[in-house]
Amino acid sequence: MTLGRRIAGRVLSGALVLLAAITLAFLSVHVAPGDIVDIIVGDQIPAPEVEAAIRAEWGLDRPLIVQYLSYLGRVLQGDFGRSYMLQTDVFPLLTGQLLPTLKLTAAAFVVAVVFAVVTALLTAHRPIGGRIMGGLELFLVSTPSFWLGIVLLYVFSFTLKIFPVAGDRSFSALVLPALALGLSLGAVVAQVLRQSLERALEEPFALTVRSWGAGEGTLRLRHALRHAAIPSVTLAGWLIGGLLGGAVITEQVFGRPGLGRVTVDAVLSKDIPVVLAVAIFSSAIYVTLSTAVDLLCLALDPRIRTGGR
């Protein structure tokens, strides 16, 4: 199979997964308890004609398959419907909130990658350094990011007054949330990366590279890191998906706007169109990430490009 067909196949299967996710999200909302009429009308007992009018307004009187197909058609055009509670279009509502979340996730990702690569490169096969960093990583992994966030706030904002306490006005406001979110992710990746780096350094080619007179830095950066990167990239892809979940809480702690807050509000008020859109958004992000991870692995390892030898 050629490389082009492999890539096309991967992207296509990503699209199919996304379609399945949309379908599943749509169906599960219909299976779930709770009725739109109760949500909108509240505690009053509605008159039958009011109830029918509400159902007709939201298109709920039509057969399920018609509702599904029209929803799918609208989603493909970027129309996720109107929020029950806020009475505004969902798409602009979410995209407006997505940007801060993406900013936070991206910053956290950078923190994670830098932390993981630097500590792994410096401490692989270093008995003392490895043990110290291993302990620190264990601490970071087992610490919930919101708690880490509170500690960081206490130290750097309240005590040292270096970074602002809350909000999203400047770059410096991004630093602490990104650290809180990124360090625990970075710690997990660092552990995997160090282990695979150590394995790569024990491969016969490492001996060959040393026998050329190459220094330890060259061996690690130019040769071993790429081998070690493959499992770590796969793991990191998964974890970034998880970052979005982590972002929900971190956004609360640091009082930041973002997708997380919208989601929490929507779930609490059973605002179905928003919940659906969030579910679809996050599966789209997951699918994009896992496709990107697979393509990145193809780029990293020439051996899997042709499907083995």
Next chain:
Amino acid sequence: MSLIDIKGLHIAFPGVGEVVHGIDLTIAPGESVALVGESGSGKSVTARSLLGLGGIVRAERFTIDGEDVRTHAERDWRRIRGRRIGYVLQDALTSLDPLRRIGQQVADAGAPDRAGALRILSSVGIPAPETRLPQYPHQLSGGLRQRALIGTAIAREPALVIADEPTTALDVTVQKQILDLLEARKAAGNALLLISHDLAVVARLASRVLVMRNGRVVEEGPTSEVLRHPRHPYTRQLLDAIPTAASRGKRLAPRGADPLPPKHIDASRTVLEVQDLHKRFSGTPAVNGVSFRLAAGEALGIVGESGSGKTTVARMVMGLTEPDSGRILLDGQQFSRIPEVQRRPLRAGVQLIAQDPLGSFDPRYTVERIVGESLDTLGVFGAERRARVREVLEAVHLPERFLQSRPRDLSGGQRQRVAIARAFAPRPRLIVADEPVSALDVSIQAQVLDLLAELQAEFGTALLFISHDLGVVHHLTDRMIVMRGGEVVEEGDVTRVFTAPKAPYTRELIAAIPTL
């Protein structure tokens, strides 16, 4: 002045202790010296110490090009590596960085520019080197890959090249090409330190040989002298362990006092019949019209290089891969292209011995469970199973205390004994052995071959023996098939094939075997 001058070399590893106990080694410019020994003898560790790689080194004298290296720091060693001493490992598939292009790696190793890289690659006999620069190691054939690896070692024109088992993973014709290349370098006046367990390879390349055992040199001298008139019993044992035509029907290992039991081939009883097998993998024919038969008690060797289809034949005989067409009859019963429900009761009749026993064992199982599991399909359980397992372990000369051991605790030879015990436990009519000794040292190989011959004769089992090592096949089997590109190019009595080969390819294979 000697290139290398070492006296009283000790090498230790933290947590392991001393592994090399005071050896002397000198290499003159242009000289080619061999270190011979089995795994664990300290030969590779010694070679690596010349590059300052690994181990805590202590020596009375240790000079390279007259320079005392005993107090060298990492930075000083890097001036020696690649520049004065080049290093070639076995199996370029893992010894070159699999994720970097050949051209990049030759540059990493010190080629000044593209022209330099091309010059280096053509000097190691790579045709059309410009097509190889953008390729990855896995895209090259085994021979080209090994040449490229040698190319990286000589990129900075070192005065000495250390070749550590440079041909161990290679097919015999490819091995010959690599030996020719090393010989040409030697003829051009380059010094060579060859590390090998293969005495025939050593005989071809080295003018002086050091035989190592347990971190000591037990014998040293001119190669022809040592190989023809070994003085130390260990050297003699190594030489006796090499399977050849002359060793047919005899034991290879020193246990040798009791002769092998006589072999009974019952030509009237066909155990395995293979008729016109064909198999394609995604369009490419892997096996193309292979037929043969195997009588009770007979040993049939299948010889061929990687990609010849010999392992695919073995898998089809085992019922692990379905042939596209053709038939396999086991004891006259249809064994191929039948539903698994029908095949399963027959499976106990054909057993496998794989190349890497560690990989074919569940690491958490004990020896008793590993061997006993093969009796599942026969419905042998409880006291009867325990008795059978003990009986078969005794047959492979493993004491009962190994019953509760796990694969990891066993040595390579012991593991292969367990694999043999597992294969013989259900008393199969046929055993398929796929490269069962190619991962073993020569003396362990000798013990395993002796054991196979012994059990095969004792139980009258038919043996389908797959190997790329012609010496082993010559020693052990009665008849042989030579395969190439999925087809049988020659079939016949082993002695006939070796003395009067008909097919040109068989002649080429036999000519490529290095001899003592």
